[in-house]
Amino acid sequence: MNELYQQRLQRHLRQMLHYLRLVFNDHFVIALMFFVGGLGLAYSNWLKTISTKDTWIVVVVGLFLWLGLRVSRIATLIEPADTVFLLPREHDLHQYFTRAWHYSWWLALPVQVILVGLVAPLLMLVDSLSGVSLLALLIMQVALKDSDLTLRVTDLYQVTRSQRRGVQWLNLLVSLAIIALALAVNPWLGAGLALVLAAGQRWWHAQIWSKTVVAWKADVASEANRMLGIYRFFNLFTDVPMVQGSVKRRKYLDWLLKWAPRDQQHAFGYLFTRGMLRGTEFSGLVTRLTIIGAILLYFSGHGWLSIALDVIFIYLIGFQLLPFYKRYDNIVFTHIYPLAAPLKLKNFQRLLTIILSTTGIIFLIAFWLTNASLGQVGLLLVINVVEIYLLVAWYAKLRLG
Amino acid sequence: MALAVSHLVGGYSQIPVLKDISFQVEPGELVGLIGLNGAGKSTTINHIIGLLTPMKGTITLNGVTIASDAQQYKQQLAYIPETPILYEELTLKEHLEMTMLAYGLDQTTAWERAHDLLKIFRLDNKLDWFPANFSKGMKQKVMIVCAFLTDAKLFIIDEPFLGLDPLAVHDLLQLISDVKSRGAAVLMSTHVLDTAEKFCDRFVLLHAGEIQTQGTFNEIKAQYPDAGDSLNDIYLSLTGVTRDE
Numbered sequence: 001m002n003e004l005y006q007q008r009l010q011r012h013l014r015q016m017l018h019y020l021r022l023v024f025n026d027h028f029v030i031a032l033m034f035f036v037g038g039l040g041l042a043y044s045n046w047l048k049t050i051s052t053k054d055t056w057i058v059v060v061v062g063l064f065l066w067l068g069l070r071v072s073r074i075a076t077l078i079e080p081a082d083t084v085f086l087l088p089r090e091h092d093l094h095q096y097f098t099r100a101w102h103y104s105w106w107l108a109l110p111v112q113v114i115l116v117g118l119v120a121p122l123l124m125l126v127d128s129l130s131g132v133s134l135l136a137l138l139i140m141q142v143a144l145k146d147s148d149l150t151l152r153v154t155d156l157y158q159v160t161r162s163q164r165r166g167v168q169w170l171n172l173l174v175s176l177a178i179i180a181l182a183l184a185v186n187p188w189l190g191a192g193l194a195l196v197l198a199a200g201q202r203w204w205h206a207q208i209w210s211k212t213v214v215a216w217k218a219d220v221a222s223e224a225n226r227m228l229g230i231y232r233f234f235n236l237f238t239d240v241p242m243v244q245g246s247v248k249r250r251k252y253l254d255w256l257l258k259w260a261p262r263d264q265q266h267a268f269g270y271l272f273t274r275g276m277l278r279g280t281e282f283s284g285l286v287t288r289l290t291i292i293g294a295i296l297l298y299f300s301g302h303g304w305l306s307i308a309l310d311v312i313f314i315y316l317i318g319f320q321l322l323p324f325y326k327r328y329d330n331i332v333f334t335h336i337y338p339l340a341a342p343l344k345l346k347n348f349q350r351l352l353t354i355i356l357s358t359t360g361i362i363f364l365i366a367f368w369l370t371n372a373s374l375g376q377v378g379l380l381l382v383i384n385v386v387e388i389y390l391l392v393a394w395y396a397k398l399r400l401g
Numbered sequence: 402m403a404l405a406v407s408h409l410v411g412g413y414s415q416i417p418v419l420k421d422i423s424f425q426v427e428p429g430e431l432v433g434l435i436g437l438n439g440a441g442k443s444t445t446i447n448h449i450i451g452l453l454t455p456m457k458g459t460i461t462l463n464g465v466t467i468a469s470d471a472q473q474y475k476q477q478l479a480y481i482p483e484t485p486i487l488y489e490e491l492t493l494k495e496h497l498e499m500t501m502l503a504y505g506l507d508q509t510t511a512w513e514r515a516h517d518l519l520k521i522f523r524l525d526n527k528l529d530w531f532p533a534n535f536s537k538g539m540k541q542k543v544m545i546v547c548a549f550l551t552d553a554k555l556f557i558i559d560e561p562f563l564g565l566d567p568l569a570v571h572d573l574l575q576l577i578s579d580v581k582s583r584g585a586a587v588l589m590s591t592h593v594l595d596t597a598e599k600f601c602d603r604f605v606l607l608h609a610g611e612i613q614t615q616g617t618f619n620e621i622k623a624q625y626p627d628a629g630d631s632l633n634d635i636y637l638s639l640t641g642v643t644r645d646e
Binding site: 247249262263264266267270271274275277278279328331332333335336337338339340341 | 450451452471472473474475476478480482486487488489490491492495498499502503504505531533
């Protein structure tokens with residue numbers, strides 16, 4: 001079991017490294033450095049305006065530390081197939097979970113250190129906290145996170161729902177109380193109580209785990225959820241195959257569908273419009289790029305730069321929508337419907353026109369809001385119409401036809 | 402005749418899986434396509450529904466081939482796949498509407514039929530759900546409803562009995578007999594030989610890409626008098642699989 005976790009962890013880390021390399025490419029690192037530097041500067045400037053009278057800050061710090069405890073979960077690396085293959089060795093799984101616990105603990109530690117580090121200057125200013133007291137605060141925070149993680153491991157087992165809820169709430173409330181005591185009375189008191197809480201959680205865990213069974217389904221689901229969160233983050237920067245767009249009903253968009261023609265000539269359109277509105281993958285892409293484009297356009301004045309941005313963003317959206325044409329090719333029915341072959345492309349072009357025109361209009365409004373003259377708006381309108389026409393009628397046909 | 406497959410040679414790559422296959426399905430007839438895994442049933446079906454192009458031979462549906470008039474050919478055909486295939490983004494209601502649009506059906510009459518079918522398969526209260534989240538059996542029922550919504554002249558049904566509850570199997574057999582009586586032809590592939598023996602009018606027995614024998618149950622039995630009394634026994638002895646007794 002130890003080896004199993006070790007193996008999975010290695011594979012997991014390799015994968016994370018692979019994606020991190022893609023995310024933190026040179027440009028991004030430079031941008032990030034500027035961003036962090038800017039934030040740091042703003043923070044230090046703000047610190048200068050704070051005096052000992054601003055006691056409300058202590059409350060905010062307390063809540064901040066408390067919420068910070070919820071960051072980072074247990075990386076169990078459990079897979080769906082484990083419910084079948086590891087079931088016979090369920091008792092040994094505790095070893096595996098212990099390894100997961102250790103890994104997650106070391107992963108959580110720097111986060112908590114950074115959290116305390118972030119609020120340290122505030123507390124020193126407002127509460128005139130000494131360095132030793134800050135150490136006590138750090139011990140408290142780590143001990144509280146320890147008890148949080150222990151509870152999360154206990155939750156991997158089947159504890160009755162009321163018991164689970166009760167203990168979770170208790171842990172949350174006690175944590176908050178300890179943080180409050182530490183900030184209001186004495187950090188060392190907080191540290192001591194937190195250590196007691198952590199020990200208590202460990203004692204409860206030791207009592208309970210061997211008497212119950214692993215909550216397989218919940219564990220698989222929560223691990224999948226955790227990984228999806230990570231993949232989603234990476235997906236912002238690069239293509240992650242594991243993130244398959246999910247489907248949402250989005251009933252509030254149904255009014256848009258009313259306008260679409262419903263006859264045999266537009267059967268594919270019927271499918272495409274619904275797929276576009278309810279799938280998150282392509283609709284998310286259009287929405288993101290349209291919003292970013294509009295904001296950039298608004299801040300780039302009304303010169304050549306904004307025209308270039310407008311052209312580039314419309315092209316980007318149109319270009320990235322092209323694969324949607326093949327979205328249903330693996331569904332056999334789309335091949336056996338008695339529909340004339342060119343209809344599919346025609347229906348797709350129609351949808352593409354509608355989407356790109358909407359984006360174009362939003363861009364025009366953003367551009368117009370920058371106090372561009374009517375002549376300039378008209379010029380951009382002509383450019384948009386020509387570009388969309390070329391993209392849809394010529395380029396899409398060339399690529400897909 | 403409704404469907405005529407003649408001297409079909411075909412498969413997915415250069416090497417043919419099907420070696421010179423010929424059979425017919427007459428209007429009003431249910432023909433069972435029987436064969437082991439890998440015998441060529443699905444390949445045959447994929448050729449008939451037009452996913453694969455024959456290397457040699459022809460497939461005619463009431464005188465039309467895919468090459469001569471693809472639209473006219475496809476208009477006459479309804480298909481129920483072995484594994485249910487659904488659009489993730491469409492609700493049950495929209496699956497039905499999509500089928501109506503694609504086949505150019507009249508909405509009012511098609512919806513009347515749809516409601517009957519939905520009631521039979523107890524899906525009438527799930528119109529606004531995404532069938533992609535249904536259980537296997539319920540997904541299969543959606544496929545059945547979509548197929549029987551059309552006025553097809555040929556129904557291709559690929560292994561319908563696995564995953565359906567006994568009630569649904571009964572209802573499906575009833576639907577098949579209904580469309581038969583209005584003159585539609587049905588080609589059904591299955592491994593459930595007991596049911597096939599009872600309900601199919603004729604059988605096509607495929608083995609290793611060739612037709613081993615075809616005919617009514619009695620014809621086949623007369624042809625192989627020593628092979629046994631049930632379709633199961635006959636089929637096992639024909640394929641050369643020794644039985645443990």
